[in-house]
Amino acid sequence: MAQESPKNSAAEIPVTSNGQLEDSHEHSFNRDLKRSLPVGLGLSETKITSHGFDSTKEGVVEAGPFPGKGSSASPKPSVISPSSAAASRLAGQGCDLIIPTGGRAQQKSGPVVLADEVKNPAMEKLELVRKWSLNTYKCTRQIISEKLGRGSRTVDLELEAQIDILRDNKKKYENILKLAQTLSTQLFQMVHTQRQLGDAFADLSLKSLELHEEFGYNADTQKLLAKNGETLLGAINFFIANVNTLVNKTIEDTLLTVKQYESARIEYDAYRTDLEELNLGPRDANTLPKIEQSQQLFQVHKEKYDKMRNDVSIKLKFLEENKVKVLHNQLVLFHNAIAAYFAGNQKQLEQTLKQFHIKLKTPGADAPSWLEEQ
Numbered sequence: 001m002a003q004e005s006p007k008n009s010a011a012e013i014p015v016t017s018n019g020q021l022e023d024s025h026e027h028s029f030n031r032d033l034k035r036s037l038p039v040g041l042g043l044s045e046t047k048i049t050s051h052g053f054d055s056t057k058e059g060v061v062e063a064g065p066f067p068g069k070g071s072s073a074s075p076k077p078s079v080i081s082p083s084s085a086a087a088s089r090l091a092g093q094g095c096d097l098i099i100p101t102g103g104r105a106q107q108k109s110g111p112v113v114l115a116d117e118v119k120n121p122a123m124e125k126l127e128l129v130r131k132w133s134l135n136t137y138k139c140t141r142q143i144i145s146e147k148l149g150r151g152s153r154t155v156d157l158e159l160e161a162q163i164d165i166l167r168d169n170k171k172k173y174e175n176i177l178k179l180a181q182t183l184s185t186q187l188f189q190m191v192h193t194q195r196q197l198g199d200a201f202a203d204l205s206l207k208s209l210e211l212h213e214e215f216g217y218n219a220d221t222q223k224l225l226a227k228n229g230e231t232l233l234g235a236i237n238f239f240i241a242n243v244n245t246l247v248n249k250t251i252e253d254t255l256l257t258v259k260q261y262e263s264a265r266i267e268y269d270a271y272r273t274d275l276e277e278l279n280l281g282p283r284d285a286n287t288l289p290k291i292e293q294s295q296q297l298f299q300v301h302k303e304k305y306d307k308m309r310n311d312v313s314i315k316l317k318f319l320e321e322n323k324v325k326v327l328h329n330q331l332v333l334f335h336n337a338i339a340a341y342f343a344g345n346q347k348q349l350e351q352t353l354k355q356f357h358i359k360l361k362t363p364g365a366d367a368p369s370w371l372e373e374q
Contacts, residue, residue: 135267138267138270138271138274139263139266139267139270141270142266142269142270142273143266145273146269151269151273152269152273153265153269154265154268154269154272154305156309159309159312159313159316162316163258163312163316166251166254166255166258166316166319167255169251170247170251170255173243173246173247173251174247176243177240177243177244177247180236180239180240180243181240183236184233184236184237184240187229187232187233187236188233190229191225191226191229191230191233194222194223194225194226194229195222195223195226197218197222198218198219198220198221198222198223198226199219201215201216201218201219201222202215202216202219202223205219224346227346228341228344228346228349229341230360231337231341231346231349231350231353231360232337232338232341232349234353234358234359234360235333235334235337235349235352235353235356235358236334236337238330238333238356238358239330239333239334242326242329242330243326243327243330246322246323246326246327250319250322250323251319251323253315254312254315254316254319257308257311257312257315258312260308261305261308261309261311261312264301264304264305264307264308264309265305265308265309267301267304267305268298268301268302268304268305271294271297271298271301272298272302274294274298275291275294275295275298278290278291278294279291329356333352333355333356336348336352336355337349337352337353340352
């Protein structure tokens with residue numbers, strides 16, 4: 001008996017219950033697919049998902065209940081790992097492959113976040129130097145243009161007049177301060193000489209019996225003059241200290257604000273001139289961004305200029321009030337002290353010092369320690 005050749009399952013011709021051939025290609029495909037899948041996984045439990053090239057789930061086969069058909073058994077999830085070529089393409093698209101504890105690869109898609117580049121300190125310093133150089137160039141050009149009479153400058157006539165008066169008064173107050181210091185130095189030398197002369201007369205009064213009274217009168221006179229001179233010296237030094245504070249601190253602080261105001265004015269005029277030159281030129285795609293940027297810089301410096309002008313006006317107002325009050329008191333003190341000294345009115349001289357709360361140092365007293373001066 002001849003041996004029968006083994007039957008190929010793929011070559012079998014299915015026969016229905018009534019003996020007719022089944023011409024459904026779908027049934028044949030489903031049957032072949034069932035044989036190729038693992039045991040326990042039916043065709044109804046499988047679903048193939050296909051995406052385009054832009055999808056991040058290329059090469060993934062998901063297992064689950066097929067829509068429209070129920071399954072009595074609970075479906076078992078099955079995931080087919082993508083090939084190495086697909087994994088390379090996924091990596092190129094910025095996707096991650098996460099390997100779970102079961103050893104199967106799962107795909108995790110999501111946006112790719114790139115860390116911000118760390119700013120280079122050298123580049124920041126270079127940018128600051130560039131901005132400073134550009135600003136210095138603009139201001140220098142503005143100053144040269146003003147000195148040559150080619151550029152225009154913004155002038156506040158009322159404020160400029162007040163600043164000029166302040167500077168002129170500062171020079172005059174400095175001259176008064178210098179003369180008062182000279183008078184104080186000379187008066188100190190005279191008082192020192194009178195005190196020495198009084199001591200010499202007193203010594204001779206004790207040693208010369210025949211001229212005892214004459215030397216004694218002169219000794220008392222010189223000592224009294226030295227005492228009154230010390231009182232006047234205290235009043236003059238008090239006058240010098242207050243005028244020095246007014247000139248070298250209060251007025252100087254105001255003039256420092258004036259310098260900042262003038263610098264802001266130069267920057268404002270420099271950027272104003274730059275904006276005017278750009279507005280006179282052509283307007284196209286290249287110049288419009290420059291004009292807009294120049295307009296923003298001009299607005300920034302305009303606000304700075306307005307703020308500094310307001311600060312100067314306020315400081316000048318308060319300085320004028322403070323100057324009048326301080327100088328009024330100090331001039332009254334100086335006048336009364338000088339008049340009382342040269343009139344020989346010792347009581348009036350002492351009363352003047354009490355009026356302004358001036359304390360004199362006791363002659364020969366030790367100088368205060370450096371701790372007390374702090």
